[in-house]
Amino acid sequence: MSPTTRRLTTAQALVRFLAAQFSERDEVRRRLITGTWGIFGHGNVAGIGQALLEAGEDVMPFHQGRNEQAMVHAAVGHARHLNRLSAQAVTTSIGPGATNLVTGAALATINRLPVLLLPGDYFATRPADPLLQQLEHPVEADLSVNDTLRPVSRYFDRVTRPETLIPSALNAMRVLADPAETGAVTLALPQDVQAQAHDWPEEFFAERVWRVRRPGPDPAELAAAVGAVRTARRPLIVAGGGVHHSEAEAALEALADATGIPVASTQAGKGSLRHDHPADLGGIGHTGTAVSDDIARTADLVIGVGTRYSDFTTASGTLFQHPDVRFVNLNITAFDAHKLAARPLVADARTGLTALAQALSGHRVDASYEAEYRAGRARWDAVVDAAYAAEDSAVPTQTQVLGALDAVVGDDDVVINAAGSLPGDLHKLWRTRSPRQYHLEYGYSCMGYEIPAAIGVQLAAPDTPVWSLVGDGTYLMMPTEIVTAVQEGLPVNLVIVQNHGYASIGGLSEGTGGERFGTAYRYRAADGTFTGDPLPVDLAANAASLGMDVLRAKTVGELREALAAARASDRPTCVHVETDPAPTAPPAAAWWDVPVAEVASREAASAARERYDREVTARRHHL
Structure with missing residues (x-):
């Protein structure tokens, strides 16, 4: 072997390369890739998995995830809290592990936030055809399920030979570190290529600084x-x-x-x-x-x-x-x-x-x-005061939950949310005290983002109290990373607002002629509709079964005490509260276009269409 090269597998070379990348802005240097999330299967366990093991935690910190989409959310939350100056990588196997990345990749790219995706891929050498989990396309033999990531990635490449990693990896870093280009970056890694050895130039592993520009105006x-x-x-x-x-x-x-x-x-x-x-x-x-x-x-x-x-x-x-x-x-x-x-x-x-x-x-x-x-x-301050006000003995409304939280958090606490009716209430009512306190993912408004994102933020700011606010619908979509928070010893705070269904979409359905169809978590009634009793789902018990400390609150006073206890704890803690469904948030002060059925036999839809036709006349094309 030449003294100017190093013989490594493609996966080993990639891990070593990522560990040597830095971003720099305003003369402050940071590690560009701060760690790698992973779930291993046959498509990456002997490649990237072995490479991470061989490199060790000092070279590339590793975080064990439970759901591929959630790992992307965690990495995105991490990058956002660090102002896009650092990112994390996510590795998965081929097949369903890879396609589970698509939602997270879309979220990252829509929100202009960097994340590096390293899904395994089919054999580049094609020793057998078809492989396990292979998508057989009749006219495009080189198409794999990873191609679903192309439209939601800012940069995509399939590394079909070891030596092609060099330009591909450099382009990946360029995009991740560029504030005008950043988003999800995907390097699809055929499983045979991951394990292939190559003589890599030492320069590939030298420290490289990607300067984040601050261009001035013309x-x-x-x-x-x-x-x-x-x-x-x-x-x-x-x-x-x-x-x-x-x-x-x-x-x-x-x-x-x-x-x-x-x-x-x-x-x-x-x-x-x-x-x-x-x-x-x-x-x-x-x-x-x-x-x-x-x-x-x-x-x-x-x-x-x-x-x-x-x-x-x-x-x-x-x-x-x-x-x-x-x-x-x-x-x-x-x-x-x-x-x-x-x-x-x-x-x-x-x-x-x-x-x-x-x-x-x-x-x-x-x-x-x-x-x-x-x-x-x-x-407006008076409106907020009224929405937050509550007697200690009262069953809290959702806005009163926010009022109780507002009284507990410090200036630098981080509050995370993404979907349901909470984003609307928070945007109207939350009194933000510091630049990074309000962490709302609303470019994709992705249910399931909140819990993994809280983990990513907690990794970025280990001494900062982090609050993940979720409704029952969002919680049921993706609670799995609670296990990761417990494993990592991260004291994230989870607030579950139990209102028995998709409350936000239920209200939207009612206003647009859908009559809340299919939005409540209830048994079927005798007529076959979902209008029976609420389902006996105990989300607090579920969170406890995954390893969290759980505090149940039934009144405003109990809620305040539980939130204070959660903030003081050094353990992952869940505060569960069942809310009074009475709407107490101020109504929307501006319209949002959700098309309503143009013809319908039901009165609710016909009336909603009349309102829609009035509202839509105010639309302007600014030219």
């Missing part, structure tokens, strides 16, 4: 944006997740302080300003606050910062109603910066906000506009 684009702000009478900033990823919160606050421009936030951007900042209007859109949506309807300039402008943010194109409204979009990706026919400002969020503040020196919105939105803020 002078002409900046001048156009500044001109638009100076001529606007009612500007509004919409803060998206890019504010957090760029660590631009201080720059946003400085701009708001200097100009008086109010700030509304998307689900991903909530916490860009503290809840008590004078310019913070809270969430925007269908799940937003009334003051935020009122200001949005009359804004003549909307300044989007790091946002994708999803339909929840724009209220399905009905929110921004000023006849002359225009948009300036500050985003690191040109794709997002040009949305809504905006004046684009393609730049890093922090760099761009700093440049805007400097160029707008001396400019401030009219005092009457500030007084208007501050009065709206005060009215």
